[in-house]
Amino acid sequence: MRLRGDTAAIGNPGEFVNLRLDGFYLRRPISVCDVEGDVLTLIYKVVGKGTEAMSEMTPGTGLMLLTGLGNGYDLSLSGDSPLLVGGGVGVPPLYLLAKRLLAQGKHVRVVLGFNTADEVFYQDEFRALGCDVTVATVDGSCGVKGFVTDALPKDYTYFYTCGPMPMFRALNKAVKTSGQFSFEERMGCGFGACMGCSCQTLFGSKRICKDGPVLKKEEILWTD
Amino acid sequence: MRLRGDTAAIGNPGEFVNLRLDGFYLRRPISVCDVEGDVLTLIYKVVGKGTEAMSEMTPGTGLMLLTGLGNGYDLSLSGDSPLLVGGGVGVPPLYLLAKRLLAQGKHVRVVLGFNTADEVFYQDEFRALGCDVTVATVDGSCGVKGFVTDALPKDYTYFYTCGPMPMFRALNKAVKTSGQFSFEERMGCGFGACMGCSCQTLFGSKRICKDGPVLKKEEILWTD
Amino acid sequence: MDRLSVNLCGITLDNPVIPASGTFGYGYEFAEIYDINCLGTFSFKGTTKQPRFGNPTPRIAECTAGMINAVGLQNPGVEKVIAEELPRLKQVFHKPVMANVSGFSVEDYAFTCEQLDKEEQVGWLEVNVSCPNVHGGGMSFGTRPEAAAEVTRAVKAVTTKPVIIKLSPNVTDITEIAKACEAAGADGISLINTLLGMRIDLKTRRPVIANTMGGFSGPAIFPVALRMVYQVARAVKIPVVGMGGVSSAEDVLEMMLAGATAVEIGAQNLVDPMASKRIIDALPAVMDRYHINSLSEITGGVKNG
């Protein structure tokens, strides 16, 4: 979905917007995939009635959304050759991140994980940016057979990731460097008021929507 | 408001339709003003949020409605020169009634009552049909000064009326013949299921939406 | 056994969808619109010993995602219901029907249930101890465990058909009342009746409802209804009939997972006369989407959070 409007509040890659949808009480948080001038690109998967309604919107429809939500990724720690690891619906926010890192002259490696070939998306877009892209599918129908952890490069200076919890757990064990994880949680407000999405960290409780969604490896309290 | 659709279920003048409006739980009952082929004409006054929403609809919008609701007027009792008395928002249903009576070769007299000249509507349409029309306004700014009861013709064979309760009470005392009144009430379903709009009559309780909205003079139980 | 069918107190229903009392009359208004024999059954208009006109109008108020009604048990009385309504009902509906009964004294309830129990087409007696719209009766029986139990015992003593007690949600602990009814011999529990609600007309500064307050129903109350169905289903062993804001096949499944054996559809019948049929027609596809083979298997199937 591409939207045109005031994107001034959108800063770091890894931030999200919160969409108001007719007939739904709560807003829908969607991570920012790309922003170019006043054009905002959001990529979402139809998982429930809300995203279903979004998929049925016709071009030209007006949407109310809150922008610039969440902390986003901290690029200052990337080093020269950062690694970006995306799993399924976690892939989109890495696109703007890759763009920004490349603009800083970094060598960006991207590993994208999916269940099967039909689910693979955006690998060409990442390549077009100039990233070095590896795809992994669980059933081997595209790229490396297995999980993203089976497709990690040998050396990288730092990592950034977004994806499902099982991937995070595996990745956390597999990585050799420090890095940042972008988490998902059911949110009430999306701007830090309701404490609906709090999680425990090694440094006290954090709100995924306001203190997150990106947390550094060192602060995460792994539970299962 | 003009709507195009299946009007097959619409029979008698005095029937109503029940409109489903986005964002409102209950439907809105609106009396049928006219029906020509597949074109249905509804005239409504903006009194609340529902009618306000209707007034903001753009041409081409689709609407869900139940048609052919209520009993409507019984034309068989009209005699040769029936009298139609409408007050304010009660005027519209009399239009289709007048049309049908004229089609039967009756001489139709119409008395329309309003508060003031700015509220007057549809008198020309009734004249265009070939009715003998008298308008009364409370402040005398148009037609006869006073209430519809101050503008009744001397002789008529029967009467049909729609309007507010105070007008009904006055009219009931003033008329010389029998006739039919079309009532308004807050409705739940509009088709006789919920008993939300029941009223007492001399012949037991009746549902305005199903056994009405039209009641004969002889069955009405006048309270206070 | 068909994948939609369920068994309610020994009687098999083709499906668990039951239009709720007071939203379906005695069936014929709907029979003009579709063949109501597609329903599991329906619960007819609440019947009392004496005829009642009910409350003054306005009896209806609109709310966000719901409505308030204060009809007040308008009905012709049990004698006329048996003499006039049931024969007409028999013409359009050919399955066991649920007889909904209200009263103002324990004797009222017993008398009316005893009469209806003798009617061949009556399959279940749904005893409404929870009407919010009548004074000195109705809900007062549903807010005290002893009173609800007393009504249950009195009705069971004079009837042979399954007795389902319909409970009010306007209580601190609905499981107490459900357990009291079960102990007194109830064959099932149905819930929830309407929440007590109110609206004020800003123009007139009067309550929209002539009776001041009324029963609030519609999709707005679904989460409260689901919670109470879940609580009661875990508190009693007898079948639970869930209702309250159900307006889709998905809602029916959610109610059943929470513990309902069958599900009543209320206000939705009023805003969409085809609602109950639409829900029944939608069930198979929605069941497929959630990998549900047979409805009778999912009652109470919710896993712990």
Added chain:
Amino acid sequence: MDRLSVNLCGITLDNPVIPASGTFGYGYEFAEIYDINCLGTFSFKGTTKQPRFGNPTPRIAECTAGMINAVGLQNPGVEKVIAEELPRLKQVFHKPVMANVSGFSVEDYAFTCEQLDKEEQVGWLEVNVSCPNVHGGGMSFGTRPEAAAEVTRAVKAVTTKPVIIKLSPNVTDITEIAKACEAAGADGISLINTLLGMRIDLKTRRPVIANTMGGFSGPAIFPVALRMVYQVARAVKIPVVGMGGVSSAEDVLEMMLAGATAVEIGAQNLVDPMASKRIIDALPAVMDRYHINSLSEITGGVKNG
């Protein structure tokens, strides 16, 4: 006196609009969006004696016209609130603030209230005896008149500021509890806290909320809230603060006609961060439409139906 201003327990508010506890944090998230000094006041995040992380996630479920939350009184504890939160709050809000307090024992409530009572900026203590999301405390105090009265007495004994008791709607007769609090010395009553609700995820067949049930709020509950405000306002002589699904200036007027002196805005702040400001800005025009000169005149102004 301005046409919007009202007096709550001896303190004049510029307007009756008060963001409700748990939907406005300690104010600064909103202060980033607009100048919150336009508010009558606001009730800050429920504070307890000890720090609390609250319940496991998911804590939020969406419903038709509302939401369920089960945050479970997450807060840093009264000591940190006084040491860290209130100084920050003072930077962005320059009016008396309402301190919302919860506890797990009568002593908890008294201790926490005594500490907050000493804080200069605290104008009122709102004592929450109605949190549905914590076990062995919260709501249990709000469902028994004696318990609510005991908390009230204990708090009043150690405080000087007006004490407003926040009641639970999950009871059979809320007026009993309100009257018990009034008799025990409460200076005001606020209601309603959330209705206990539940949703089930059809995909996982688990409750959407990790804690199984939670507090249901939003426009869906407005008719229930209005009814209870009406009942309580007629049962007690102390001021009533109305809340529950209020999302427009019209809703504010309806609450005040029902008997509210001031009105809290809850869930609406979460879906529209500007909601409380929008409502305040809309009030004058809406008052004109309904010929209301001054808000302080309409409290309890509903005529009999």
